[in-house]
Amino acid sequence: MVIMVVLFGVFVRYNPEADAHWNEEKKKHNISSDVENDFYYRYPSFQDVHVMIFVGFGFLMTFLQRYGFGSVGFNFLLAAFGIQWALLMQGWFHSFHDGYILIGVENLINADFCVGSVCVAFGAILGKVSPIQLLIMTLFQVTLFSVNEYILLSLLQVKDAGGSMTIHTFGAYFGLTVTWILYRPNLEQSKERQSSVYHSDLFAMIGTLFLWMYWPSFNSAVSNHGDAQHRAAINTYCSLAACVLTSVALSSALQRKGKLDMVHIQNATLAGGVAVGTAAEMMLMPYGSLIVGFICGIISTVGFVYLTPFLESRLRIQDTCGINNLHGMPGIIGGIVGAVTANEASIFVYGQEGLIKAFDFEGSKSNWTPRKQGQYQAAGIFVSLVMAFVGGAIVGVILKFPLWGQAADENCFEDEVYWEVPEVEKNNSYHHEDTTLKPVAS
Amino acid sequence: MVIMVVLFGVFVRYNPEADAHWNEEKKKHNISSDVENDFYYRYPSFQDVHVMIFVGFGFLMTFLQRYGFGSVGFNFLLAAFGIQWALLMQGWFHSFHDGYILIGVENLINADFCVGSVCVAFGAILGKVSPIQLLIMTLFQVTLFSVNEYILLSLLQVKDAGGSMTIHTFGAYFGLTVTWILYRPNLEQSKERQSSVYHSDLFAMIGTLFLWMYWPSFNSAVSNHGDAQHRAAINTYCSLAACVLTSVALSSALQRKGKLDMVHIQNATLAGGVAVGTAAEMMLMPYGSLIVGFICGIISTVGFVYLTPFLESRLRIQDTCGINNLHGMPGIIGGIVGAVTANEASIFVYGQEGLIKAFDFEGSKSNWTPRKQGQYQAAGIFVSLVMAFVGGAIVGVILKFPLWGQAADENCFEDEVYWEVPEVEKNNSYHHEDTTLKPVAS
């Protein structure tokens, strides 16, 4: 951790909008008002994203009956570590000027985004790894994320403001690869703890709802000022609303007796936000967003019902939170939707200036066409997938070394291994409701 | 749901501030900066309102021991469905230009507002209806809300930024009429589940507090830019603070042994926000807000203690959450406060320009006086009440058809009817604490 201080000391400074020289800067660039400071454009969105990472992801994973401390606590730990490392990694790639990384509110958002992809991957391995393993994974994943993001945004010049590709696709398939390598053959020994109890499902809904509500901020947080941020919020709002309806309808249709399953409500309802990540700032149109949301609600719910059990039994991929359904498939769809939307862009829809501004068709990109942009967008999906599989495999192998304090198979999904659990509940290997009920039944 | 996509495809487009032609728009209207985009004026308030609808109302209703999934989950479902339909309905009435509904952030807020009135009505029938019934009610209520809103805001030219009349009065008496028609004579069979348990009361406090904290955003979200939004937030803040004190004082005074009742803390403390909904953006003055808050804290608490039991036993109105005390009576008070405040408006208090801007006394209203505005405000209350009673009666009758999968009286307030409940808690018809305690006592 001393290393972090040293690296920050050597490299990190404020950008001009956060520096005390701002007044002189304003004069130089003829900025008339403090309200033009990027802080006022982006800070509210930043705070919403911040809530999604810490409360959203943290509580979403508390659905397990005996892993609430680990879900919220480890998520807190890895995210707090990850944002520091991400400020450095992303800074070197994107904000490096004259030997210094100059940070501002946009860097804070991007660091949260980067960590978001680690939180996604955490969902696959939840309950099966030690905090040390998590920190190691965070270190490597943030690094690889930054490289992948650099390839996409700077080399391929792809647009991906809401991170369908960089955050969700990369994060999900990275995590799935890691959990595939860390396969635990005897995990059914802790099967009882892999389900929820009544109140743990309610805690998880806190996470779900904050993710759902703030997703419009997530997808619009780093878009261009003005109409792009505005549009990204509207599209995400529409897609998410549609996704809830199909998730609920399908959850009821696929379940015996038509009952609803909290797992679908907690997760599949969010897939619509993932899937408009790339295209939200584009002229996707409100009905386009609805279509994307509708489709993803279906795919995600079907995934939870059929695909997750299949992956576990046949491909030995144990995906605790079902991230393939919430982030993996919707992320790929999001990348495709983005590529198609970019491909279909036209002066008619965007206006002359609007098209240039939306896709940065100026400078080195001044001879690009929407068609070319669409092709590069599609390439971005493949790059993200390759990086995820290769990176996940390497990191998985590293995490497999028996040095990191892993729990035994029968102790997975159990807080007591890493946490001081309140005395009165200590002797329960499962949650109290369970043990207290048994004597009643007998 | 395909219908929704088609309707959005035919009608809904971005408004100029969210459209890629924004740059050209800016030049045409001589707007100097992106920060003038309405997005930056209203988006933070929108997000707060969004949290109130989904987390606020959703968790407020989790106080029931066995209906947490239904409270949060059905609220999520109906709100997600409702906002789509509200975007269309309100759009046709208020944002229809050249054959298209042009939407922006203000439409998103208004759609949330509209759905808020459905969430209010949901409070009256909580635990006694099926999800199908809820969706049907949402469809009709959103439609009627939009008609009522159109009559008030466009025909009567009433001011109601925080929706004391359009949202709370309408929503509450609509819901009460519905529950009156759906009267269940044998509801005492599920009486045990109509109370709370310790942790369900804490979950409900999450809802209460987010509603309470973000109410200043609610009442200021669609006010005029500048001083009106600023003033609306201040007035609501003052009214809510005062309301907490009288609620707590009265809760203690009316209870045996002076103990506090969580029901009052969870609900009555919010009445102050409802009751300044109309007048918050006017020059109500901070002390005026305090007075409104003080009075509503008293009325609401007294209502919970005396009126709700009376309504149930004598008028056969089963009001699960006591919405008459939280939204009904305070909503009417809010309408009256608004009418009086408008009536008392003067150039001395508002300034020449201020008065014109505050009440739109220009164009077709250029010959209006504050007195006339006050009279029309008062008329708005009556229109809202009539719409609520008539609309609620019609919808109540529709919901009474035995087609919609209603639960039997003895299965009300029970999640197991519509949800997959975790295995270990399945055989408890009441909450686990109860059953586990009995054998201990015997």
Place this chain on the structure above:
Amino acid sequence: MVIMVVLFGVFVRYNPEADAHWNEEKKKHNISSDVENDFYYRYPSFQDVHVMIFVGFGFLMTFLQRYGFGSVGFNFLLAAFGIQWALLMQGWFHSFHDGYILIGVENLINADFCVGSVCVAFGAILGKVSPIQLLIMTLFQVTLFSVNEYILLSLLQVKDAGGSMTIHTFGAYFGLTVTWILYRPNLEQSKERQSSVYHSDLFAMIGTLFLWMYWPSFNSAVSNHGDAQHRAAINTYCSLAACVLTSVALSSALQRKGKLDMVHIQNATLAGGVAVGTAAEMMLMPYGSLIVGFICGIISTVGFVYLTPFLESRLRIQDTCGINNLHGMPGIIGGIVGAVTANEASIFVYGQEGLIKAFDFEGSKSNWTPRKQGQYQAAGIFVSLVMAFVGGAIVGVILKFPLWGQAADENCFEDEVYWEVPEVEKNNSYHHEDTTLKPVAS
């Protein structure tokens, strides 16, 4: 409460930015746009601070197994009362013009800040006082806070935007003095209820995370427009991230078997926000923030492990929430960091204009040097401590009168004394898990 209405009626009016005369005001001061209204600069931060006070502090204290209602409910009550009184007290000192207190969004933030210091003090006496005692303490503490704040900000001309001195140092040592005077020798009779249960720890994490996430808004809320707000958010973000890592590392290192303790995760992780309260808006540099966060994570965790038990057993200071570790010591550190950072300020780092703007070196302060600023900052720490000890002693003695409905020692930390607790859980003097488990074990 009638007094409050009268005082508001006599004194409180809107400031020009919230008054209907704003349009004329704009012309007078040549303000071009509504977006220059302070509302848009500060309202999002205000809402974040508001969440910290009501949800953050309220839920942070729900960790006790049988005091959830009291934690959230009494915090709600005292904060709602306190903000009204703070608007008046702070208004007289800072916003008094021509016989009126003119309030705007900055006053709302400052009222929340003031109440924040009462919430801090509440942490020390949590579970041991009656609501009447809390209201009396709030009345006096808000008054003394305002006096202390006036001495620091207006007489000593100290900078303390995030309140390391005015809020945290003052609040913590005020509360510790009060609890020292209210020492209960037989408190071990309710020792069982002083610990947490599994779900109460999760509720507390809601409080922790909202405090942690929104702390950047807290420290930047009343800073100067532009770069100062921007910088304050960045510094706080960095300090908090660093603090999490050292808290977790030390929690594991100091515990037997390396297990983590939720108490540390819930509290020590926040110390970094307290400790950059004064310096966050200064050019502390990101690495400086990391260092502060690292150190405070260590000090706070060590404090919980060693100092709190020592204070209780030797000095008879019963500090329920360990506020000395979270607010007391980090607050003093924050004051020192602020003094040093001010002392080291230079034209090189801040620029000519930046230095003047950052420390208000104009008007009566035009001949001040950074060195002098640093000395006055240091003096501010001592003044806050003296005010806290003297004020806390006086208020403690007042609260000791046996008139205020105090609970007996064996009834501390028990909601049933002041709340209607759900029937099924009534006969448990400890939490249900406990009683239900005993028969199972026997």
